[in-house]
Amino acid sequence: MMEKAVPEARVASIAADRTASRMVEVWDLPLRLWHWTLAVCVLIAWFTPNVHDGLHRVVGYSVIGLLAFRLIWGFLGSRYSRFRMVAVRLRAAPRYLLNLRRGITGRYIGLNPAGTLMLVAVLLSLAVSGITGVMSVTVTFFGVWWVEDTHLYASDAVIVLVVLHVAGVVLMGVLQRANLIRAMITGRKRIRSYT
Known part of the structure; x- marks a missing residue:
């Protein structure tokens, strides 16, 4: 029995369908507002110590409040806001970073292992910075x-991590041909569907 030949136009159509892209909801509004508010607060805090101490304290306390919100949202937020995959992605981070050196990025809708590692490092550094900042204005620790x-x-360390974060977002955007900054603004990420 002979197989039917598939016309070239149909083959091209099938190939296009296999790599079609679609928009997916990734980052919910509370997470996006948290991210950009935190970015503004960190920048203000970085430029205001010893010059505008009152403003520095206000944004420092705001960062602590934002950290508390993020911890809560890590359990109550939408799918990609939750911390449920943090341990798995942290264990995968060393291999992911080695593969990244060879240009192998993998496809992740939410945070990739490097992004998860950065999230944990930034949250911990901000927590240490915020707690010691509060301690430094008390009678006991002044x-x-x-x-x-x-x-x-x-x-x-927070500023160094922020610079690495921005560089990582740009690098991944180039490697994956994705606008990750737009995704953190709109909440939607374009992903390629492979069927």
Whole structure:
């Protein structure tokens, strides 16, 4: 029995369907508002110590409030806001980073393992910075060298991580031909469907 030949136009149509892209809801509105508000607060906090101490404290307390919200939202938020995959992605991060050196990015709708590692590092650094910042204005810890030094180093670490985060987003956007910044603004991410 002979197989029927498939016309070339139909083959091209099937190939196009296999790599068709579609928009998927990824980041919910509360998470996006949290992300951009945190970014603004971190930048303000970075430029205001010893110059505008009152503003520095206000945004510092705001960061602590935002961290508390993120912890809650990590359990109550939408699918890609939750922390349910953090442990799995953290274990996958070393291999992912090695593969990334070879240009192998994988496809993730939410955070990839490197993004998950960055999320944890930023949250921990911000927590240390915020807690030591609050400690440094109390009677007990005001002027205590290790509190001030820890606050300074944690704050510097946050800025280094922010720069790495932005570089990582740009790199992944180029490697995957995806506008990840737009996804964090609109909440929707274009993904390729492979059927």
